Amino acid sequence: MFDVTLIVLCAGNSSRFEHKTKKQWLRIKDEPLWLNVTKRLKTFSSFDKVIVASSEKELNYMKNFTDDFIFVKGGDTRQQSILNCLEFVKTKYVMISDVARACIPRSVIESLLTEKQNADCIVPILNVTDTVIYENQTINRDNVKLIQTPQLSNTQILKTALNTKIEFTDESSAIKNINGTIKYVQGSIDSKKLTLGNELDDLPCLKEPSNNFFTGTGFDIHAFEENKEMYLGGIKLPYDYGFKAHSDGDVLIHSVIDALLGACGAGDIGEFFPDTDEKYKGIDSKILLEEIVTFVNNVGYEIVNIDLTIIAQKPKINPFKNDIKNSMAKLLGLEKQFINIKATTAEKLGFIGRAEGVAVQSIATLKYYNWKQK
Numbered sequence: 001m002f003d004v005t006l007i008v009l010c011a012g013n014s015s016r017f018e019h020k021t022k023k024q025w026l027r028i029k030d031e032p033l034w035l036n037v038t039k040r041l042k043t044f045s046s047f048d049k050v051i052v053a054s055s056e057k058e059l060n061y062m063k064n065f066t067d068d069f070i071f072v073k074g075g076d077t078r079q080q081s082i083l084n085c086l087e088f089v090k091t092k093y094v095m096i097s098d099v100a101r102a103c104i105p106r107s108v109i110e111s112l113l114t115e116k117q118n119a120d121c122i123v124p125i126l127n128v129t130d131t132v133i134y135e136n137q138t139i140n141r142d143n144v145k146l147i148q149t150p151q152l153s154n155t156q157i158l159k160t161a162l163n164t165k166i167e168f169t170d171e172s173s174a175i176k177n178i179n180g181t182i183k184y185v186q187g188s189i190d191s192k193k194l195t196l197g198n199e200l201d202d203l204p205c206l207k208e209p210s211n212n213f214f215t216g217t218g219f220d221i222h223a224f225e226e227n228k229e230m231y232l233g234g235i236k237l238p239y240d241y242g243f244k245a246h247s248d249g250d251v252l253i254h255s256v257i258d259a260l261l262g263a264c265g266a267g268d269i270g271e272f273f274p275d276t277d278e279k280y281k282g283i284d285s286k287i288l289l290e291e292i293v294t295f296v297n298n299v300g301y302e303i304v305n306i307d308l309t310i311i312a313q314k315p316k317i318n319p320f321k322n323d324i325k326n327s328m329a330k331l332l333g334l335e336k337q338f339i340n341i342k343a344t345t346a347e348k349l350g351f352i353g354r355a356e357g358v359a360v361q362s363i364a365t366l367k368y369y370n371w372k373q374k
């Protein structure tokens, strides 16, 4: 039985990172950073369990990548994410790391584990080699230390320490606050935290993303409904009938959403926007597509192109093709040339041929956001 649980905190917003892709989702070859970092840390020791804190919107998607870890919904703050994960920790000790410290060396983990019985919290630190001023005064830099992660804590003491309204930026500060004991070990420059977008070159252990392309198909079909506004591709068409649906019925946008989710392996539209949820009743499908485009970018992809086939006996699509293309280009953040729209009738066959509704088939191509070339 192992007495340490590993927690990797991956539930942050990357708000200071300033890239479309969140730092935890940058691709290292074909692996998201969070998976790469967690797998790497796991090889450095034997842990009872490995817990990954994920933001709510990405939790199900993360689960698609592996069955080896426990995924826990993070909180609004780093501290709350830790508290959520601690609920699942049964061991005497817990090692907690930021996903943003991607290149932590084995030696740091070994030092932490060697010292685990010698204090309530074992913390890697770095000395400062630059001159330091505090409130305009030069201070003795030997008294200044930079605190890194992972930190190894006694689980019960950490739980007690975090059971407070005070917001701490790391575990050692919380444990110190209840007069717990702290032991410092040598940290590493390789454990630098990725915080700002221009710090990517400071993490030499990370390989660039693969050049793979990903395709996904989407298909949606909606029956007509009288006396309803008709929306197709985010524009309103001038008819007195629209589409029967829980949302505004924009069958084209729904098909594209499924193609995008398919290409990044994230399920389908119903998993993101259940049609049993009142929140989505009558909703403008443009809002749904915007949310999906943000998700696709956040989790590491760029959209390359979209190709669509609208199957409709009525209405006539050709007069609106250009408007639909412009609308979709804007929503997808693509140049118009990367969107193709084809329209066909059903040769009067079946329910589309009887002009009872419309189907849209689409295909999307994605590639990884290449953070090395930005």
Ligand SMILES: Nc1ccn([C@@H]2O[C@H](COP(=O)(O)OP(=O)(O)OP(=O)(O)O)[C@@H](O)[C@H]2O)c(=O)n1
Residues within 6 Å of the ligand: 009, 010, 011, 012, 013, 014, 015, 016, 017, 024, 053, 074, 075, 076, 077, 078, 079, 081, 097, 098, 099, 100, 101, 193, 194, 195
């Ligand atoms: N609610 C939060 C906030 C942060 N973290 C994690 O805590 C670590 C340190 O946070 P930071 O580097 O600041 O990441 P972000 O919070 O994502 O960045 P920012 O503050 O720029 O939004 C990261 O691994 C981050 O994913 C977390 O799990 N839950």
Ligand SMILES: C[C@](O)(CO)[C@H](O)COP(=O)(O)O
Residues within 6 Å of the ligand: 078, 098, 147, 148, 149, 169, 170, 171, 193, 195
């Ligand atoms: C925990 C930490 O990495 C120690 O240096 C740091 O405090 C995290 O700060 P952030 O503002 O959440 O990045």
